[in-house]
Structure formats: C-alpha cells, structure tokens
Amino acid sequence: VSTESTLLATLRRLATHPAARGLADDVALLGDLVLTHDTLVEGVHYLAGDPPESVGWKLAAVNLSDLAAKGAEPVGALLSLTARGTDWEERFLRGLHEACESHGLPLLGGDTVALPAAAPRVLGLTALGRAGAIVPSRSGGCPGDRLWVAGTIGDSAAGLRALREDEGASGPLVEAYRRPQPLLALGQALAPLASAAMDVSDGLLLDATRMAEASGCGWRLDLSALPLSPAFRAECGTDRAARLFAATGGDDYALLLALPTELDPGLTLPKETSVNIACVGELTKNGVFQLADDLGPVPLPERLGYEHHSS
Amino acid sequence: VSTESTLLATLRRLATHPAARGLADDVALLGDLVLTHDTLVEGVHYLAGDPPESVGWKLAAVNLSDLAAKGAEPVGALLSLTARGTDWEERFLRGLHEACESHGLPLLGGDTVALPAAAPRVLGLTALGRAGAIVPSRSGGCPGDRLWVAGTIGDSAAGLRALREDEGASGPLVEAYRRPQPLLALGQALAPLASAAMDVSDGLLLDATRMAEASGCGWRLDLSALPLSPAFRAECGTDRAARLFAATGGDDYALLLALPTELDPGLTLPKETSVNIACVGELTKNGVFQLADDLGPVPLPERLGYEHHSS
Numbered sequence: 001v002s003t004e005s006t007l008l009a010t011l012r013r014l015a016t017h018p019a020a021r022g023l024a025d026d027v028a029l030l031g032d033l034v035l036t037h038d039t040l041v042e043g044v045h046y047l048a049g050d051p052p053e054s055v056g057w058k059l060a061a062v063n064l065s066d067l068a069a070k071g072a073e074p075v076g077a078l079l080s081l082t083a084r085g086t087d088w089e090e091r092f093l094r095g096l097h098e099a100c101e102s103h104g105l106p107l108l109g110g111d112t113v114a115l116p117a118a119a120p121r122v123l124g125l126t127a128l129g130r131a132g133a134i135v136p137s138r139s140g141g142c143p144g145d146r147l148w149v150a151g152t153i154g155d156s157a158a159g160l161r162a163l164r165e166d167e168g169a170s171g172p173l174v175e176a177y178r179r180p181q182p183l184l185a186l187g188q189a190l191a192p193l194a195s196a197a198m199d200v201s202d203g204l205l206l207d208a209t210r211m212a213e214a215s216g217c218g219w220r221l222d223l224s225a226l227p228l229s230p231a232f233r234a235e236c237g238t239d240r241a242a243r244l245f246a247a248t249g250g251d252d253y254a255l256l257l258a259l260p261t262e263l264d265p266g267l268t269l270p271k272e273t274s275v276n277i278a279c280v281g282e283l284t285k286n287g288v289f290q291l292a293d294d295l296g297p298v299p300l301p302e303r304l305g306y307e308h309h310s311s
Numbered sequence: 312v313s314t315e316s317t318l319l320a321t322l323r324r325l326a327t328h329p330a331a332r333g334l335a336d337d338v339a340l341l342g343d344l345v346l347t348h349d350t351l352v353e354g355v356h357y358l359a360g361d362p363p364e365s366v367g368w369k370l371a372a373v374n375l376s377d378l379a380a381k382g383a384e385p386v387g388a389l390l391s392l393t394a395r396g397t398d399w400e401e402r403f404l405r406g407l408h409e410a411c412e413s414h415g416l417p418l419l420g421g422d423t424v425a426l427p428a429a430a431p432r433v434l435g436l437t438a439l440g441r442a443g444a445i446v447p448s449r450s451g452g453c454p455g456d457r458l459w460v461a462g463t464i465g466d467s468a469a470g471l472r473a474l475r476e477d478e479g480a481s482g483p484l485v486e487a488y489r490r491p492q493p494l495l496a497l498g499q500a501l502a503p504l505a506s507a508a509m510d511v512s513d514g515l516l517l518d519a520t521r522m523a524e525a526s527g528c529g530w531r532l533d534l535s536a537l538p539l540s541p542a543f544r545a546e547c548g549t550d551r552a553a554r555l556f557a558a559t560g561g562d563d564y565a566l567l568l569a570l571p572t573e574l575d576p577g578l579t580l581p582k583e584t585s586v587n588i589a590c591v592g593e594l595t596k597n598g599v600f601q602l603a604d605d606l607g608p609v610p611l612p613e614r615l616g617y618e619h620h621s622s
Contacts, residue, residue: 017417106328
C-alpha cells in the first residue's frame with residue numbers, strides 16, 4: 001500500500017532536475033519562470049454545493065497564491081477541465097475568468113475531457129509566472145528568522161464550518177472560503193527579502209512545520225499573535241480553542257515568510273496596502289516545535305492542518 | 312445544457328492572449344516555450360485494467376506527441392496525480408518516469424491530491440518544450456498543400472479492440488495502444504517545413520478535418536495511401552472497412568503535416584529514421600471533403616474519429 005510519504009519519496013527520486021527544487025517547494029523554477037500546478041477535487045477541496053463560479057475563482061486563486069509566495073508576476077495558465085456536460089462548466093469558467101482577469105493571468109490553453117456521469121470533477125490549473133531576481137524557496141530559513149504572516153488566518157475554515165452546518169450560509173467568512181484573494185503585490189514586495197516563503201494553504205501549523213523541516217529548523221509560534229479578522233473574532237471568538245482552530249484550518253492563502261530578525265516588513269510595504277502583516281514567531285534550532293499563547297505553553301494538537309494527500 | 316461546441320466557444324472567448332493561438336492549436340506558444348496539457352481519465356482514455364505502468368507511459372507520450380508535432384524539444388513537465396492510496400500510483404510513476412527518461416522530459420513538480428474511493432482517476436500532465444525558429448499551427452495550411460502522415464495509423468485502435476474482446480490480449484497492436492511512441496526527432500526535422508502540423512490523436516479523418524477547417528480548407532484523402540503496419544495488415548486486413556477503421560480510430564500519435572507541393576520530406580529526414588512517412592492526400596478549397604480509395608469515391612463515415620469531449 002502506497003502512503004503519502006512513500007509516494008512523495010518516489011516523486012522526489014524521479015524529480016532530480018534542479019528546476020524541481022527537490023519537490024521541497026510549491027513551485028518549479030525554470031530559468032526566470034515560476035511554474036505551479038494545483039488541482040481541486042469535488043468533495044475534497046470544495047463542496048459539491050459550492051457555486052461553480054466560486055470554484056473557478058478558487059482554482060485560479062490557489063495557483064496565483066503560489067506565485068504570490070514566490071514574488072512572481074502572473075504570465076499565463078493552462079486549464080485541465082473535466083466536463084460532465086451541464087451548465088456547471090460555463091459558470092465555472094465565468095468565475096475562473098473573473099479571477100484571471102482580476103490578477104492578470106491570461107488563459108493560454110489546456111485540455112477539456114469528458115467525465116463519466118457520476119464521477120467527481122477534477123479541475124487542474126498550471127500557472128506560469130515571471131520571477132523576480134530572488135525567488136525564496138521553503139528551505140532557506142535560518143534559526144532566528146522571524147515568521148511573519150501576511151493576510152488573516154482561520155476565516156476560510158470558519159466559512160467552511162458554517163457551510164457544513166447550513167449550506168445557505170453567507171458572509172465574509174464564507175467568501176474567504178470560496179473566493180480567496182491571492183496576495184500578489186504583497187508577495188512581490190516581500191518575497192525578495194525572505195529567507196523562505198510559502199503560502200498557507202493547509203493550515204498555519206502544518207505549513208510552518210513544512211517550512212521549518214525543509215529549512216532544517218524548528219519553530220516557536222505565538223497563538224496570541226495570529227492575525228484574526230473582525231469577522232472571525234465575532235463568529236469564533238479569540239480564546240485558545242478558536243486560535244487553534246484558525247491555526248490548523250487550512251485554505252487561508254495567506255503568506256508565510258521567514259524574514260531576518262532586523263527586518264520590519266511594515267516599513268517596506270507599499271503604503272496603499274491594506275493587508276495585515278503580523279509577526280507570529282520565529283524559526284528555531286532543528287526539531288523543536290513550541291506553541292504558546294498569553295496563558296503559557298500550548299500542547300501541539302495531533303492534527304496540524306489539512307493533509308490533501310491520500311494515506 | 313452545455314455542449315462541446317458552446318464550451319469551446321466560451322473558452323475561445325476567454326483565451327484572447329496571442330500565446331493561446333485562439334485555442335485553434337494543441338499548444339500555447341509563449342516566447343520560445345511550447346506549452347501543452349493533456350489529461351487522461353480512467354475508463355475514458357484508458358481501460359481500468361491497463362497496467363498502471365502503461366498509463367504513466369501514455370500520459371507522458373501523449374503530451375510529448377503534442378511537442379513533437381510542433382517540432383519542440385522537451386524541457387520539463389508538471390504532474391497532476393490523483394491518488395487513491397494503492398500501489399497503482401507507484402507503478403504508474405514507474406511508467407511515467409520511463410517515458411520521461413526515454414525522451415528527455417524531466418519531471419519538475421505538480422500536485423498530488425486524494426480522490427474519493429470509487430472515483431475514476433484523472434491524470435494530467437503539463438509539458439513544456441523549447442520551440443524551433445518556426446512553430447507550425449493547425450491553421451496555416453493552404454489549398455494544394457500535400458497531407459503527409461508520419462508513423463502508422465490504426466494500430467492503437469486495433470489494439471484497443473483486441474483488449475475489449477480479451478483483456479489478456481498482447482502483441483504489437485496492444486503495445487501501440489498502451490505505449491505510443493512520440494515522434495520527436497521526426498517532428499523536429501519536419502515541423503519547420505510544414506504549413507500546418509498536429510498529432511493524430513482522435514482519428515485521422517477527424518484531425519485532418521480540424522486542420523482543414525482551422526486553415527479554411529477542405530481535404531482530399533486517399534484511403535489506399537494510409538500507412539498501415541504489418542501487424543495491422545495481418546490482424547485487420549487492408550480492405551475498405553479496415554482502412555476506414557484505421558482512419559477513424561484515434562490514439563495513433565502519428566504526425567499529420569501539410570507540406571508545400573514541391574517538398575518531399577523523404578529527402579529531408581535523417582537517414583537513420585525508421586518511421587514511415589506517407590502522402591495521404593492534400594488540402595483543397597474551403598468546405599470540400601473527398602475520400603477515395605482504389606475502387607473510387609468513399610462516402611464519409613458518420614463518425615470521423617473519437618470525440619473526447621462531452622456533449
């Protein structure tokens with residue numbers, strides 16, 4: 001039986017080209033092109049009842065978020081569309097196009113294939129971006145680097161929870177789940193300064209652990225420093241349970257950046273930016289993961305985030 | 312209800328960037344990069360009982376064939392792998408890797424996502440190639456251009472038919488179905504000379520019609536000139552029905568080239584090439600499609616090839 005880790009090990013053994021970056025990153029880097037591919041599966045990455053427009057938006061946004069984390073400028077995309085022949089696809093394309101138009105990602109091609117009637121849709125996008133002079137990987141972090149989060153954490157997970165309780169739920173948290181905003185301008189400003197950078201897609205604790213492990217570090221994270229939106233605070237509160245929920249929720253599409261201690265990203269950001277940026281902790285020496293909040297140390301939850309992969 | 316044609320019309324309306332070539336081609340062309348994405352669906356593009364190694368091989372080969380038709384040199388690929396957590400995926404990756412290694416296509420990244428237990432697998436690959444100085448599209452053909460086929464036609468369809476009758480079938484026709492050979496060297500030699508070029512993936516009659524329509528032409532094709540392999544001749548014969556079966560079968564991954572009348576590709580091919588190349592007809596003035604064989608005119612079959620798309 002193939003587990004996630006053996007499958008990834010196999011892929012790493014095959015992907016030996018330097019552009020693959022050892023598959024320790026969310027992107028490949030080929031010359032000055034940043035390449036990424038993300039796939040959404042019906043019932044796994046989105047709810048069958050989600051409006052098709054929002055699924056299209058989300059497919060573009062999750063790929064754009066990978067470009068954002070590397071400071072890349074969108075260049076173009078190829079779509080893999082499975083079609084069951086309903087008007088779902090037309091509405092999906094409308095949302096995809098809206099996100100692409102909003103972020104300067106032209107659709108260049110792809111493939112449209114038929115799907116057996118009852119099969120869940122599988123929707124893939126390959127996005128290409130033009131890299132800046134420096135493209136941070138996941139693995140360049142050093143002990144002592146501060147960990148910063150750009151954007152807010154937990155909104156999407158709270159939105160998904162609301163939808164599971166009531167599929168007619170709406171509001172800013174549901175919007176955050178359905179229509180994440182890739183932080184492209186912010187990534188272009190900050191990624192070149194970062195020792196390591198990635199987007200937070202599977203939960204802050206899980207993604208921070210991935211960055212730390214790729215960098216040969218551990219981390220110290222302060223739950224009380226998490227950037228929480230007003231809507232999240234109103235809906236979920238701000239106690240330890242709420243903050244743990246936010247830190248393990250996933251689908252945030254915030255950016256996680258390891259920045260040298262002396263660097264204050266607030267000073268380098270464009271003035272017109274309205275995105276939160278918060279220091280949530282630091283990278284530490286290998287293998288130590290320490291979570292705390294105002295009340296003291298917090299035991300690590302068993303589940304650090306959302307694992308998309310099979311096991 | 313969305314039909315194939317309305318979905319394609321929508322996609323064309325969205326893909327206005329020049330690199331998309333109006334989606335009238337199998338690839339996008341971004342600077343000197345040729346980009347293509349092909350997706351295989353279990354039960355649609357391959358049989359659930361096919362050896363996973365051959366599915367991996369085929370996924371790489373069908374994408375490489377698109378690069379071949381444009382005369383491009385392989386650069387790298389991104390994989391979209393849906394995993395159900397069995398050893399199927401490990402075997403699939405072995406075959407994919409073998410094809411990538413054989414043709415110089417390094418795996419650079421991608422995404423691995425979980426799939427609900429009963430869902431058909433959906434496997435996608437984005438392939439990038441470096442273009443030569445001239446990259447023929449589908450749409451550059453002119454009335455009077457001769458239509459040439461490189462490779463043989465019908466083997467794969469005959470192999471699939473044999474597998475449907477007996478899932479233990481084997482031999483060169485089954486191999487042609489399971490392990491198509493992308494004609495990269497031949498494409499690099501001939502594509503720069505062609506007014507129009509594409510690979511034959513969905514049936515010669517259908518793909519020739521697509522080329523002719525994209526070029527504002529019709530075609531005249533001679534069934535008796537079809538390049539048929541010895542194995543196909545032995546298994547299916549060479550009568551009109553066999554030739555119509557070959558010409559509408561699909562999954563050939565031969566190349567279809569429109570070449571100026573005076574050009575004999577046999578003279579420009581590398582001497583060591585062992586691939587058949589045959590003149591099968593010509594492009595004609597708009598809207599006329601004439602099929603013939605030794606016995607005279609042949610009525611166009613209702614089904615010209617294999618339509619992957621839903622309708």
